[in-house]
Amino acid sequence: MITDGCFMLEIMRTAIGEKNDYAPNDPIFGIHRLECIAPYISRDMLLLENQLPILVLYKLVAVENNGKEDDVNELVRKFYFPDEKRKFTVLGRRLHVLDVFRKGLLMKPEEVQHEWELYMGPEDMKKIYAKKTEPIIRSAIELNEAGIKFKESTNSLKDISFASGVLKLPVIIVDDTTESMFLNAMTFERLHSKAWNEVTSYVTFMDKIINNEQDVALLHTQGIIHNDFGSDKAVATLFNSLCTEVTLPSNENLDGVQQRISEHCKKDWNLWRAHLKRKYFRSPWTMLSLAAAIFLFALTIMQAVYTVLRYHVK
Known part of the structure; x- marks a missing residue:
């Protein structure tokens, strides 16, 4: 687990650009080689059967930093969600990388995730x-x-x-x-x-x-x-x-x-409105035809009103 954990940390750090001290021809971490294999590694890191307790990554980072734990969740975010601006620091301790990734898929821009969201009480289950x-x-x-x-x-x-x-x-x-x-x-x-x-x-x-x-x-x-x-x-x-x-x-x-x-x-009403829109407003030509028909109808009414008014004036 220590070997796998070190490999995962090194892959993620190198892929997001935090580390770049490997030779260009390195068979794993060389920049050109990593561009080819990173998508497959990221996919394999999400396989359920490959999940490593993320506590291992927390402890490895703590050992590296003399007891200070950098946020591994943020490292996962940068690796899987490079364009995402939301901070994963609010996720707290998770089970493994797949757990962090899944929570990232579900986070809304404005929401702060709390650990208690994972727990459902008996009344919630009944509902x-x-x-x-x-x-x-x-x-x-x-x-x-x-x-x-x-x-x-x-x-x-x-x-x-x-x-x-x-x-x-x-x-x-x-x-x-x-x-x-x-x-x-x-x-x-x-x-x-x-x-x-x-x-x-x-x-x-x-x-x-x-x-x-x-x-x-x-x-x-x-x-x-x-x-x-x-x-x-x-x-x-x-x-x-x-x-x-x-x-x-x-x-x-x-x-x-x-x-x-x-x-x-x-x-x-919604069905009728949708049918009307689909039949008469789908293309500009049908809209023009309908507008012309309404215009002619309005002219006919105006002509009839004018005729009636002229008759009464006489």
């Missing part, structure tokens, strides 16, 4: 398991046809909301490492009772609104999915396969979102 049914969520294309707009929220996978006909979803980059990352985070949630199920809930929700490549294309045009994985069909297949035979307890926030979406879709 969650008391919900036996949930509304059926349609695909993104169907929701769009029902008048629902999609907008990006933040990078936090928990930041899903619905209000005033707008469904806000977190921005996600889908690439070759996405499947492995989600599978390991979801497995960790299932095996660790205090981790809860936020990542699994997010993936399940995305599986519900993504049925095919048209749904992915719609979310891509709205800036929600950044596809660096392949075709839109491949992304749809990825999300659909992640949730095969996956069951999870109810998630209070997403249950509320699904309920509000379902109520929105049931209202006749």
